[in-house]
Amino acid sequence: MSATLGLADLTQSLLDGAYETELWSTFLSQLSAATNSDFAILLCQPPGWRQDDALQLIWGDARIEESKDIHRRHFVSRDPNSGDTTSEATPYSLRDLIEQDQGEHTAFYTELTQVHGVSDIRQIRVREPSGVDAWLTIVRKVGAFDRDVDRLLEQLAPFLRGVLRNYVTLQRESFTASLASEAIRRLQFGWLALDRNGKVVDCDDVGSVLLQRSGMLGRSGAGRLKIADANTEKAILDSIRVMSTSVEAQPRAVSLSRDPWLDMLLVPAPRRFIGTIGKPVVVAYIHGDSWRIADRCGQLIDLFRLTKSEARLALELCRGRSIAEAADDLGLQVETARGYSKKIYAKIGARGQADLVRILMGSVLALAPDIERLPR
Known part of the structure; x- marks a missing residue:
């Protein structure tokens, strides 16, 4: 030997x-x-x-x-x-x-x-x-x-x-992890890991595409998270600083865009990561739709023979808005919105808002497009 x-x-x-x-x-x-x-x-x-x-x-x-x-x-x-x-x-x-x-x-x-x-x-x-x-x-x-x-x-x-x-x-x-990642991608979720200064230290594929092409969020030359709306960016950075110092900090939801729909949920990182990417203190979960409202409304009209007004209200209700909130966003009277909702439930075959969400999320509308279709 x-x-x-x-x-x-x-x-x-x-x-x-x-x-x-x-x-x-x-x-x-x-x-x-x-x-x-x-x-x-x-x-x-x-x-x-x-x-x-x-x-x-x-x-x-x-x-x-x-x-x-x-x-x-x-x-x-x-x-x-x-x-x-x-x-x-x-x-x-x-x-x-x-x-x-x-x-x-x-x-x-x-x-x-x-x-x-x-x-x-x-x-x-x-x-x-x-x-x-x-x-x-x-x-x-x-x-x-x-x-x-x-x-x-x-x-x-x-x-x-x-x-x-x-x-x-x-x-x-x-x-x-690959199965979980694919399931999250199909649900149109992405995530960013942020340090105490708002620097993006890691992200998944969906998060990376959003940073590069969405126009609603991005990364500065120093790697810090940038938001198109200055007030929203300040609120997010303030929340990150609070979460980095307080173990009792609560998650915070932030609306980044209504059209196309894009929301962010900030939560304290569950544990510190041992590695070379930095020290993430917050995970920002991003959830949205790569289709614009007009596109989604057109799809609802095609599938369920809704009118344009009914389709817009159905989309708002499916996104968790109450009748009153949706009416205010769409410039409708609450009673008018209620009347539309009854017609929507009848045409779609839903017994209420929860059933509406179930039916729409079980239809082809819930199929997540490839991340290449995310807004540019």
């Missing part, structure tokens, strides 16, 4: 490997060099998954597709890497694997040794708590591995298990 790379170097590259563009490429190359292997393989396989679907990484004189092809041809009925047939954290040699197989896959091992020229293998398995197995395999075409290689793999096993657990957890959290 090569003495140029020790356990500390391999452990460090194993820990760093989850963040490489080519996952664990440094670790696999270092392991191959340290053990004088021709190639090294890392396979991460969740329970019930076929090897074809698992994460398989190879370094050296081998190709992933070639490895998968061999597996498909020789292991149809049973996965050779079944955790039920091997002890965890125990190195297995080529001879051990052949003896354990009991002749079930003689053709596979014959191909490995006679066609591909494999002279020896060391394979070790670890399993993290949710049941995902990681198989670390090194292969040599000339000579055999010695006991020092076995000891090295045994020493690496607990680190590999910990790294696997962290990677599985990160993948699960990433998947959950």
Whole structure:
């Protein structure tokens, strides 16, 4: 075994490997060099998954597709890497694997040794708590591995298990976060993380587009949040300063625009973020509609055969306005607005304002347009 790379170097590259563009490429190359292997393989396989679907990484004189092809041809009925047939954290040699197989896959091992020229293998398995197995395999075409290689793999096993657990957890959290992010985007929500001075330290995709193109909010040269209306900007910055100093500060809702509709909710950041982006003290949730009122009214007219006045009132009611508030905004008498609302409920089939919101939000009107349609 090569003495140029020790356990500390391999452990460090194993820990760093989850963040490489080519996952664990440094670790696999270092392991191959340290053990004088021709190639090294890392396979991460969740329970019930076929090897074809698992994460398989190879370094050296081998190709992933070639490895998968061999597996498909020789292991149809049973996965050779079944955790039920091997002890965890125990190195297995080529001879051990052949003896354990009991002749079930003689053709596979014959191909490995006679066609591909494999002279020896060391394979070790670890399993993290949710049941995902990681198989670390090194292969040599000339000579055999010695006991020092076995000891090295045994020493690496607990680190590999910990790294696997962290990677599985990160993948699960990433998947959950991506689903939540997509759901929020479809509900036409975005967010900005702001520090105590109103500087934007982070944002999601919708928030980024709004900052760049909405015309209602933006970012100064110093990165501070800018609002088109000066009085609204001052109120927002005052609220941020209060929230940055008071643990009892309450969330504050701010209307940024009525046409197109755009609202902001300022809430104290739930916890301080440890990282390089800054210290967010407030999260500004942004909710709006990329369609202008005239467009939405036209869609309501098309869908439910409302008049223009009825469509405008229906849109206001759907946005949470009371009859009196909507009447005032639209320049109507309250009784006139009530009369319109009865006609709206009858045409749409709603029993009241809550039912109106439910029906409209369940219609195609609720489909969020792509963020590329957000106002310029």
